[in-house]
Amino acid sequence: MNVKKQLLSLKAYDPGKSIDNVKKELGLTKIVNLASNENPYGCSSKVSEAIQSIAHYAHYPDSRAEDLRRTLAGRLNVKESQLLFSSGLDEMIQMISRCLLTAETNVVMADFTFPQFRHHAVIENTEIKAVPLKEGRHDLEHMQQVVDENTSLVWICNPNNPTGTYSSERELRSFLEKVPNETLVVLDEAYYEYVTAEDFPDAMKLMREYENLLVLRTFSKGYGLAAFRIGYAIGQEKLLEKLDIGRLPFNTSKFAQIAAQAAIDDPSFVEECVVKNKEALQQFYLFFNKYRIPYYPSQGNFVYIEPEMDNDLVFHFLLQKGYIVRPIKNGIRITIGKKEENAEIIALMKEILVDGAAIKRTS
Incomplete structure (x- = not known):
């Protein structure tokens, strides 16, 4: 075969x-x-209480996660249409790679970061431009220099997994100023809830300024819902409409949606x-x-x-x-x-x- x-x-x-x-x-x-x-x-004790309310298992879940979408949009102060949900961030990375990468494009990333970025780039047969970390941190200046007219996607894991280091708002803003609008910059903030650095980027503010910025977050880490597999992207409506085409139907379960909603309600x-x-x-x-x-x-x-x-x-x-x-x-x-x-x-x-x-x- x-x-x-x-x-x-x-x-x-x-x-x-x-x-x-x-x-x-x-x-x-x-x-x-x-x-x-x-x-x-x-996770929050409210999660166990919430999922016990599910009485019927024979029906498909809400494919668009409308209740969770409404709650989360209110918390993040974004439009409901600016959210896209996935089975953990792994599926979101797969969706983005599938929808953007081809053999004619290239992707820029750090050489020591979350391995699924590279994994899916290889599957899509795209060129990978892996830039070495600088003192354990993303070298955004070097990454910007290797971006060219064929760069479809840039991955920035912030904080970076596995080093735990981060790029500051000043560094990220300087990077975004120089990257072409046609290149999508994906900010993977899986560990966002744990961040305590005062100069960590305000991704929601930056997203309103730079249309080519997409932000990823998850309920697996800080919220403690790894078993439920639910993550999400925040970005421009037109982009998410296109990414939604690559999403599997009913990709997040009813249990995951209700668990996430309960977790949000217990900050x-x-x-x-x-x-x-x-x-x-x-x-x-x-x-x-x-x-x-x-x-x-x-x-x-x-x-x-x-x-x-x-x-x-x-x-x-x-x-x-x-x-x-x-x-x-x-x-x-x-x-x-x-x-x-x-x-x-x-x-x-x-x-x-x-x-x-x-x-x-x-x-």
């Missing part, structure tokens, strides 16, 4: 080891998953999670600074380190202790957990990164 030849260079998405699999493999009773950037505090839950996340990041920073472990200050619910030790060695050591993290390229991404989980994994990292426990046992 023949498939597109570009698929031969790709692999299906690997979500990493599940908690159940690790329990079976290692015979452990306690497993803490700090690899997927999930909210360790779950205090997210606010509490953000405060705890900021405090927890300080736990890690104190440890990293004390023992001079290279890391990037993060605006997300995760932190990326580049220890002077083999990634696999660190990963398997932590795994044997019941902690799942995400080895990526030259470093390791660690999701911020609850206070006691953070303390435990910090102690384990000291054991291997500082005391060299695993090396001593294997030597």
Whole structure:
């Protein structure tokens, strides 16, 4: 059976080891998953209450998510027609790539960012212009320089996954001023709710000034609704009308729509999670600074380190202790957990990164 030849260079998405699999493999009773950037505090209690109201399962969901659309548009102060919903942001990335990219176009992105940007560009057989990060951050000046008349799309992950770094409003505005109007700039703000930096871009304001800016957000992270798979895009009406053509019918479930609506109605839950996340990041920073472990200050619910030790060695050591993290390229991404989980994994990292426990046992 023949498939597109570009698929031969790709692999299906690997979500990493599940908690159940690790329990079976290692015979452990306690497993803490700090690899997927999930909210360790779950979601608002209002979500459980809301989805229990669903009595009929035989009917298709509202394909346009009208109730959620109305509520969210009011919160964001945009028109309802400026919203497009998707099954998590993964589907939105697929839709955008499918609708904009061809073999005659190119796409500009960072070389170390969310891998699904590249994945779908390869599937669409488009040229990829990957620009190296500069000190762990998007090098927007360099990215702007490689944009040409064939650049259909620019991806900016802000905060960037996996480094947690961000581009400021000044930097992003300067970039948008120089990019042609025909090139779509997509700002992936999956971790928007966790951001505390004062100079982080006001994407809603910028979107009103630059018609070629599209903003992506999700309910998976700060709102803790990853299991429901629902995200959304905010942009110009004409663009969303075209992207909507590439959307699957009934792509968001009734459960997801009702869960998201309930989550929006409990902003205090997210606010509490953000405060705890900021405090927890300080736990890690104190440890990293004390023992001079290279890391990037993060605006997300995760932190990326580049220890002077083999990634696999660190990963398997932590795994044997019941902690799942995400080895990526030259470093390791660690999701911020609850206070006691953070303390435990910090102690384990000291054991291997500082005391060299695993090396001593294997030597």
